[in-house]
């Protein structure tokens with residue numbers, strides 16, 4: 001108890017208050033990972049004991065695949081799940097560290113991704129540089145509606161069609 005009060009005070013001194021959670025760029029990355037988790041099917045598991053889930057009998061030694069893609073779009077957990085809306089994380093404590101089973105882009109439990117910190121930092125760095133250094137435009141013949149968000153099917157998910165954009169160097173006047 002004392003420890004948690006102390007750490008709250010320290011974090012208030014560090015970051016000021018009130019502070020929405022988390023900062024906007026992280027919300028965008030969280031929302032991308034909710035809708036498009038690169039590893040759509042987590043590392044396969046094998047059940048040890050017999051159990052029943054949603055009326056289905058899962059016998060011992062059954063290979064279980066957890067679908068992170070579907071979990072992130074479950075309407076029972078998410079309002080308007082197909083909508084890209086980073087704001088949904090503004091006042092929500094749901095994060096990807098494996099404690100919230102409605103959101104598992106890095107998995108959960110013993111096999112959770114050990115590279116979360118590095119992975120998020122790399123995405124943030126790449127995205128920040130792309131947005132800081134360039135304005136991005138569509139090729140002249142292309143309409144916005146033509147951008148396809150279709151994905152390939154499989155354990156690792158990729159864009160089905162490449163995103164073609166024209167970088168225009170951004171120069172501060």
Ligand code: HEM
Pocket residue numbers: 037038039042043044104105106107108109110111112113114115116118119120123
């Ligand atoms: C945005 C980037 C990344 C995403 C979305 C991601 C996602 C995942 C997921 C979903 C799993 C399976 C977890 C489970 O089944 O519970 C996993 C496992 C793993 N990831 Fe990542 N990962 C990322 C970056 C990284 C990086 C940068 C590293 C290493 C530097 C890394 C190393 C690993 C390893 C070693 C495992 C296997 C863990 C095990 O099976 O015990 N990942 N990752």
